[in-house]
């Protein structure tokens with residue numbers, strides 16, 4: 001059964017009634033790019049997807065796919081070709097005993113996560129409501145408890161995919177393994193339409209909660225130096241995030257929110273995991289300090305969503321970094337000095353990946369993730385807000401090992417998003433699977 005009630009999908013040629021509303025509805029970001037597909041097709045089922053890809057072949061159109069429309073950059077809104085909206089493929093079936101689920105790409109990660117929790121199960125869904133599995137799983141998927149369970153694409157066991165020929169096939173480690181390899185990390189450059197994911201599930205951690213501290217901005221250096229210094233000691237069950245914003249609880253003016261979501265199986269384990277923060281050296285310097293509180297997942301979602309309101313304009317950019325703190329400090333200071341009004345913010349996420357992962361396209365990560373989000377309401381403020389993330393990231397380019405595809409801005413700032421070796425392999429598989437370049441590649445790599 002579908003988790004949302006969506007109206008039946010239709011098809012809209014450019015210039016036809018309904019086209020502009022469909023283009024607008026295809027993107028969550030209110031900052032809609034000036035790019036115009038020739039046709040928008042809203043598939044109701046997998047047969048519509050097959051028909052749409054075959055139509056694109058006949059018309060010699062390129063195809064861009066949309067599931068939840070949460071790509072900040074509007075990767076699926078391209079000039080010319082077809083925008084294929086698969087958000088209506090949103091059913092999810094859970095097999096509690098086998099610890100397996102299948103889910104359509106239009107299923108929201110948060111919706112799936114909440115259903116699973118009620119059955120004592122868990123999946124590393126993303127940190128925000130509304131993000132759909134389609135884009136989320138293809139790009140990697142940084143979700144709740146992902147430091148232990150890995151990026152969510154590691155829990156994809158198979159995909160059903162409509163290929164550039166308009167053929168529906170299954171891909172897994174045992175069949176069409178090249179597509180399966182690619183689908184775990186190619187993100188917005190994947191060359192097929194995923195119509196179903198086959199997922200591995202986990203037992204629900206018994207306690208889900210968070211510890212929080214906030215600091216005024218004059219403590220920027222000591223807070224970030226501390227976070228950088230302890231990055232490898234933070235238990236994997238904790239996702240330490242520092243959020244720099246002009247509106248921070250308990251602080252007058254700009255400040256830093258340090259939040260440590262914890263996933264544990266006992267109170268003792270949760271308290272121990274959070275103790276690096278709750279009993280850390282900065283606790284007496286905090287404006288506000290909350291011990292570990294078992295909030296449950298829903299409240300964590302509510303907290304995060306305050307920073308990502310709907311109907312706002314967004315500009316986003318990011319980098320992975322393994323740089324030293326002294327090298328990062330000038331860039332952090334500049335970010336703080338130039339930070340636009342809230343809910344705009346900068347995010348520092350403690351990631352520190354394990355030395356190796358399974359073989360999959362996903363291959364770009366580093367110890368620290370730094371992402372900038374400009375968020376504003378009025379088109380008249382575009383000039384003041386839109387360039388902040390990309391300008392700050394350009395200034396710190398020498399410290400950047402690559403980018404996350406979750407918050408990609410490749411059209412404006414092309415950087416490495418998988419290892420060079422994996423990019424070459426992706427290009428080879430693309431050339432075999434999609435020789436006519438039916439599917440749009442990543443923005444910033446237009447000639448693939």
Ligand SMILES: Cc1cc2nc3c(=O)[nH]c(=O)nc-3n(C[C@H](O)[C@H](O)[C@H](O)COP(=O)(O)OP(=O)(O)OC[C@H]3O[C@@H](n4cnc5c(N)ncnc54)[C@H](O)[C@@H]3O)c2cc1C
Nearest residue numbers: 067068069070071076126127128132134135136142188194
């Ligand atoms: C408010 C917000 C919060 C976010 N939080 C997180 C987070 O916590 N963790 C995280 O990892 N990411 C997060 N993201 C980033 C998000 O995961 C990516 O933007 C993801 O691509 C969105 O998936 P989607 O299906 O909703 O978006 P879409 O815009 O529909 O998809 C993005 C791209 O993926 C490709 N694609 C999508 N569906 C398919 C398909 N079925 N077949 C083939 N290709 C497809 C297309 O190229 C498309 O352009 C967040 C984004 C937003 C806006």
